[in-house]
Amino acid sequence: MVYQSLYRRFRPQTFSEVIGQDHLVAALRNAVVEERVGHAYLLSGPRGTGKTSTARILAKALNCLEPPGDGEPCGNCDSCTNFESGTSMDLVELDAASHRGLDDVRQINRDVALGNPGKRKVYVLDEVHMLTREASNALLKTLEEPPEHVIFVLATTDPQKVLPTIRSRTQHVELTLVPAGLLREHAKEIAERAELQIDSSVVDYVVERGGGSVRDMLSALDQVVTAGGVPEHRGSVDALVDAIVAQDLTESMTAVAEIVAAGVDPKDLAYRSTRKLRDIFLAGAGINSGDSIPEELPDLAEKAGRITKAVNVRALELLGQALVDMRQAPDPRLVLDLALVRLFAGAVEPQAPRKPERSASPAQETGSGPAAQARAALASVKGSEESEASTADSASAPVPPAPPPPPSSDSNVADPPDPMLPASQASDKTPEELSMAQVAKIWEQQALPALSARARARFQAATLVSVSAGQVQFELPNETHRERCEQMKDDIEAVLRKALEAPVRVELTAAREAKPDADSKPIVVTEEEIVDPAEFEASADGGPSSVDRLLDAFPGAVASDDEGNGRG
Ligand SMILES: [Zn+2]
Incomplete structure (x- = not known):
């Protein structure tokens, strides 16, 4: 007998078996009961959270010949049986990651026009953001005027890459990662149904490996079973x-x-x-x-x-x-x-410039x-x-990958500046004698914690770029941020002077901001986004x-x- 993965074996067959997506499930069950199911849904969420499982259950419930009336499929009629054995003609699943071209969507458009044996025909397009732009536009035409019996369920892990015009034609529902507590209960239940003897250390392990994904959690459980225990x-x-x-x-x-x-x-x-x-x-x-x-x-x-x-x-x-x-x-x-x-x-x-021109921003072309x-x-x-x-373009075409980081020579790993030097050992030196690493350590461990909560929130985004001749230079993400920090320069100098036990001048520069273009939007860090731990203590x-x-x-x-x- 071929071993079937736990995820496939125990895939949810009814809405009530879908874990951790209560809002979505309740909405779909109501829609089935009240016969007002939409023509197109966009289900987005992390992998393994139940997008395609939910789409299948919807198709099954809509075609059930003896619906129990609570929005669930009965699970016993001919139609439900066909769904569970994977032979139903009322469900078409397409993986848009491997069928992303115009011809694939044209084929769907031709099929859609035909009738089908059941009440409703459901097309599930998984990873729909992978469709090419031409294919997306072809799909859009069908979404604009779908035949009465057809329902589209589009699934994606990356809704921002789905054409906005497609998004606006669908009811968009977001699925969320499943909380650890629910995953734990599910792991125990599946183990019981599969007659697996597992202890709590196995449950801990697979829940951690799952990281909120039912599929990943069950894959980890499969591995534990195969390996005969937790690695x-x-x-x-x-x-x-x-x-x-x-x-x-x-x-x-x-x-x-x-x-x-x-x-x-x-x-x-x-x-x-x-x-x-x-x-x-x-x-x-x-x-x-x-x-x-x-x-x-x-x-x-x-x-x-x-x-x-x-x-x-x-x-x-x-x-x-x-x-x-x-x-x-x-x-x-x-x-x-x-x-x-x-x-x-x-x-x-x-690559940080050790002694940059005082007036110029550090070189930062990339x-x-x-x-x-x-x-x-x-x-x-x-x-x-x-x-x-x-940062993603909203177009359907995948964003070209960023170039890999520049290869770093082994010497960077083997011989980093000595970060382990205790601050006390360093504190009897003047800043020009201190290495960047030492100043950085003192900055993080002594100066930063000594600042006011407000100053710390602002300076959390500061990057130490150079230390020389009694001068310490920081780079801030942008000019606005630099100006805000400039007002607190005296405080910073005072705190650093105390921590370094030497006179010190602070220079603040702003990073040259990347020009926004068609492919990327700059990530703007506002002060509000900076989590200031001190405020929680305060x-x-x-x-x-x-x-x-x-x-x-x-x-x-x-x-x-x-x-x-x-x-x-
Ligand atoms: Zn049924």
């Missing part, structure tokens, strides 16, 4: 996260080397570590991200107590950016290693300089999907506004029942 490197994300919390570069890079050697994909490692660091950040404010189980919270809060919030935020920024860069990189592990070097070495950039990276990182921390969407007595802001910054997070947990 030995299961705890290894913790090894990397622990090393980051301890702010130990050598340990961090050793952890990466060992975990990757054990067969873990560097992208997966970076993704899971980033989620964990986010959970630690939130746990420090007494908030459960929604991905953590209650038993984990004390451990997360303990870690939050050992890492400064500035380093935690910086780690999120850099790993978030690494996740974006890894997509195009020939060697994803190197991207992760370099992110760790940057994290502990401060804002050191191999828009990939430190400030541009910081902007992208800030956007990516809020969700890499969002950042991609905000209102530690439980002001609701800080929690609200945090929830805004991390969509999908839920406040923990135990608000005092981990605070202070």
Whole structure:
């Protein structure tokens, strides 16, 4: 017997079996009951959250010969049986990723005009954003005047790339990642139905691997079953996260080397570590991200107590950016290693000008300089999907991939500026004797935390670009931001003077902004988007506004029942 994956075996057959998409399911069931189903739906959401499963159930319910009246299919009639065996003529599924041309859509348009055996014929076009522009326009014509019996369900992971004219012809419903609690229940239920003996460590593992996707969670469960248990490197994300919390570069890079050697994909490692660091950040404010189980919270809060919030935020920024860069990189592990070097070495950039002209902005022709990276990182921390969407063209043609990051020589990895030098050891020197790495470390660990909440929020986006002759130069994302920071220069100089125990002049420059063109919109970082951890501390007595802001910054997070947990 051919082994069938758990995902296929236990694919939902009724609306009530679809997990975590209550608003969508309720709307579709009502539409079926009241016989006012639309002619075209656009279902968007992350992979494995139930888009095509829901489309199939809709088709089944609409064609059910003995509908029970609650909007669900009966599951027993001839039509339902045909759907479940995959032989129904009333459902046409097309993967637009592999059938993206004009001829494919023309074929659909010809089919649509024909009658069909059932009541309604449902066309499911998966990954519809992959259609070429010509194909999209051809589809649009049919969407404008669809035959009475035809319903289109368009599914996409990237709705911003779907032609706006197509979007406007459809009812657009967004599916969301499934919360960890629901995934846990589902994992247990599937294991029971499949008669698999699994303990809670397996459930923890597959839920973490799922990352909100039912399909990914069940794939992980398949792998555990095949391998006969949770892989030995299961705890290894913790090894990397622990090393980051301890702010130990050598340990961090050793952890990466060992975990990757054990067969873990560097992208997966970076993704899971980033989620964990986010959970630690939130746990420090007494908030459960929604991905953590209650038993984990004390451990997360303990870690939050050992890492400064500035380093935690910086780690999120850099790993978030690494996740974006890894997509195009020939060697994803190197991207992760370099992110760790940057994290502990401060804002050191191999190409950063050491002694730029005082009046001129640092050379930045490609828009990939430190400030541009910081902007992208800030956007990516809020969700890499969002950042991609905000830069994506709305045309159906895929955006050409960005060039891979310039290859970095091995010496950058093997011989980073010594970031481990304790601040106390450095503090008896004047700034000209200090390396960028040392100043960056002092800036992150002593100066930044000593600033007022307001100043810190503004300077969070500052990138240290040079240190020379008693002068420290920062680059801000744009001129407006620089002007705002200029007003606080005296405060910054005072704080730095105290931290460095030497007179210091601060110079502020603005990054030259990338020209907006047809293919990309600049990512604008406003002050409001910068998460300032200090403001959460400042209102530690439980002001609701800080929690609200945090929830805004991390969509999908839920406040923990135990608000005092981990605070202070
Ligand atoms: Zn039926």
